[in-house]
Amino acid sequence: MNGFLAIYRRELLSLWVTPLAWVLLTVFLLLQGVIFYSIITHFASMAEVSVDTGPVQAYFGQESIFLLMTLLLVCPALSMRVFAEERRSGTIEALLTAPVTATSVVLGKYAALLTTYALIWLPTLLYVVILRKTGVVDWGVVGSSYLGLLGIGAAYLSLGTLMSAMTRSQLVALLLTIFLEFGLFILGVGEYIFDPGLFRDVCAHVSMMGQMEDFSKGILDLRRVVFDGTVTALGLFVTTRVVDSWRWG
Amino acid sequence: MIEVSNLTKDYGTVVAVREISFSVGKGEIVGFLGPNGAGKSTTLRVLAGFLGATSGHVRIAGHDIAEAPRAARRALGYMPESAPLYPEMRVSEYLLFRARLKEVPSAKQKAAIGSAMDRAGVAHMAGTVIGHLSKGYRQRVALADALVSDPPLLILDEPTAGLDPNQIREVRALIKGLGGDRTVLLSTHILSEVEATCERAIVIDRGRLVAEGTIEELRARQNTKALSLRVRDPNAGAEAAIERISGLSVRQLSPDTADLARRTLQVTLGVGLDPEAAIEALVRALTEAGIGIHALIPEQASLEQVFSELTAHEKAEAGAPAPGGER
Numbered sequence: 235m236n237g238f239l240a241i242y243r244r245e246l247l248s249l250w251v252t253p254l255a256w257v258l259l260t261v262f263l264l265l266q267g268v269i270f271y272s273i274i275t276h277f278a279s280m281a282e283v284s285v286d287t288g289p290v291q292a293y294f295g296q297e298s299i300f301l302l303m304t305l306l307l308v309c310p311a312l313s314m315r316v317f318a319e320e321r322r323s324g325t326i327e328a329l330l331t332a333p334v335t336a337t338s339v340v341l342g343k344y345a346a347l348l349t350t351y352a353l354i355w356l357p358t359l360l361y362v363v364i365l366r367k368t369g370v371v372d373w374g375v376v377g378s379s380y381l382g383l384l385g386i387g388a389a390y391l392s393l394g395t396l397m398s399a400m401t402r403s404q405l406v407a408l409l410l411t412i413f414l415e416f417g418l419f420i421l422g423v424g425e426y427i428f429d430p431g432l433f434r435d436v437c438a439h440v441s442m443m444g445q446m447e448d449f450s451k452g453i454l455d456l457r458r459v460v461f462d463g464t465v466t467a468l469g470l471f472v473t474t475r476v477v478d479s480w481r482w483g
Numbered sequence: 484m485i486e487v488s489n490l491t492k493d494y495g496t497v498v499a500v501r502e503i504s505f506s507v508g509k510g511e512i513v514g515f516l517g518p519n520g521a522g523k524s525t526t527l528r529v530l531a532g533f534l535g536a537t538s539g540h541v542r543i544a545g546h547d548i549a550e551a552p553r554a555a556r557r558a559l560g561y562m563p564e565s566a567p568l569y570p571e572m573r574v575s576e577y578l579l580f581r582a583r584l585k586e587v588p589s590a591k592q593k594a595a596i597g598s599a600m601d602r603a604g605v606a607h608m609a610g611t612v613i614g615h616l617s618k619g620y621r622q623r624v625a626l627a628d629a630l631v632s633d634p635p636l637l638i639l640d641e642p643t644a645g646l647d648p649n650q651i652r653e654v655r656a657l658i659k660g661l662g663g664d665r666t667v668l669l670s671t672h673i674l675s676e677v678e679a680t681c682e683r684a685i686v687i688d689r690g691r692l693v694a695e696g697t698i699e700e701l702r703a704r705q706n707t708k709a710l711s712l713r714v715r716d717p718n719a720g721a722e723a724a725i726e727r728i729s730g731l732s733v734r735q736l737s738p739d740t741a742d743l744a745r746r747t748l749q750v751t752l753g754v755g756l757d758p759e760a761a762i763e764a765l766v767r768a769l770t771e772a773g774i775g776i777h778a779l780i781p782e783q784a785s786l787e788q789v790f791s792e793l794t795a796h797e798k799a800e801a802g803a804p805a806p807g808g809e810r
Contacts, residue, residue, distance in 0.1 A: 240583035244572070252571050324567030328628065331531040332584040333557040481535040 237334030241342030295450030310411035313394025382449030385462035392469030514677035560629030570614030
């Protein structure tokens with residue numbers, strides 16, 4: 235536990251004293267701002283709005299493809315250096331010869347990434363505050379939407395951590411993660427392409443867009459949570475094994 | 484403190500370390516010596532728990548590193564080769580991180596970091612970002628890291644590599660000063676380092692242990708010995724007189740001058756010759772030839788010679804150069 239906390243704190247410090255987190259934050263907020271602005275202007279020009287849709291639902295739900303595209307960029311960039319850089323620079327040797335377990339190393343680093351991810355989303359709460367000034371906001375929907383985003387981020391960052399442990403090159407880690415997560419994303423798009431059947435059901439289950447559409451309506455589907463949790467746990471488990479395997483390289 | 488038995492480590496097909504056994508007692512300062520690519524770093528990485536042994540056993544402070552890895556790692560301070568550090572952290576931040584990682588109780592962390600920085604001579608750099616430090620200072624920060632948990636055993640992989648002569652002297656003094664009941668195992672390919680800091684040396688070459696013992700014991704392994712001789716030699720007959728004794732060869736060391744009253748010669752004793760009998764015969768022959776002996780100085784075998792002989796011997800035995808190098 236000691237090791238976990240020490241690594242978590244160091245990793246957070248490292249993320250925020252180097253430009254990486256700030257660059258990602260800036261790019262992310264810029265993109266979100268554009269998306270949010272276009273959604274707002276779209277709704278502002280509409281004469282009638284049905285009960286079930288609104289800017290919040292559109293932002294997190296129907297139009298979530300834009301939001302997910304930015305995550306496909308931000309998450310891999312956030313996780314790419316987490317192990318690759320330690321191995322390239324050799325600091326991993328000092329880290330693994332301290333009395334810590336591979337599990338605390340992996341979890342400490344991962345928790346720092348997830349915290350940073352949450353911090354990057356934090357300023358978008360302002361959008362909701364702005365909306366509240368002019369209309370009614372369903373806080374339940376806001377809450378479930380952020381929960382959905384946290385789930386997707388958790389899964390993406392876990393896969394990114396695993397890819398970063400696979401290579402000494404940050405660039406390779408970044409590309410591998412983008413391929414993997416884009417593949418997962420495209421699989422979800424299959425829901426709209428394939429004929430009804432088992433494959434389409436599978437696609438619908440793993441669809442990130444489907445997840446956001448459900449969560450943005452306030453539907454907390456346990457299957458979605460289980461899927462995110464499984465991907466996260468699997469990624470972290472394999473990463474732990476990979477870290478352990480370095481001793482035998 | 485360290486017990487190694489039949490340790491073998493291979494990287495796939497390349498055997499980096501084979502069947503090494505040695506032990507290091509409490510309070511000893513031991514040099515781990517070998518040419519580049521001999522398997523020094525690999526061995527130390529296994530001892531520090533960074534790499535797993537292919538076969539064999541290692542016990543650190545009584546804990547088997549395979550069965551109780553964390554207890555073993557808790558007992559040692561390890562300084563990896565080339566001192567890798569996080570460039571974005573400040574020196575004090577880094578040492579605080581390492582102290583937490585090494586389970587230094589939070590009440591003692593501040594004092595532990597302070598004393599480690601003092602000992603390693605980086606106290607005045609506490610607030611500096613590591614990326615801005617020179618190579619010498621980084622090396623010292625890594626040393627402070629090894630000291631921060633005040634471990635009974637230090638394993639230092641080439642602690643003076645890349646330092647300037649003044650810094651090397653300081654680091655050596657520091658290592659010697661650690662002494663007391665603290666055990667130190669340091670690797671180096673510089674022999675004078677072992678002579679300056681260690682009581683005992685372990686020599687490995689091509690992954691095999693070739694010699695082990697105190698510095699004196701290693702010196703005594705020197706086979707060929709040499710003498711330097713200063714003579715008054717009016718008839719220039721010294722060479723002829725010496726070479727008449729079987730097993731001795733001679734060459735003139737002083738520049739070729741006509742000053743026959745002060746010649747300096749070097750006499751090399753052949754392999755397998757009894758040095759005492761040879762010196763007796765040499766003195767008798769010179770006296771009989773009417774040559775005056777001013778000085779006869781047996782040349783101390785430097786560790787350098789012992790080392791090159793040990794490793795050259797091994798090469799001849801192996802026949803062909805073995806595959807593999809520094810990993």
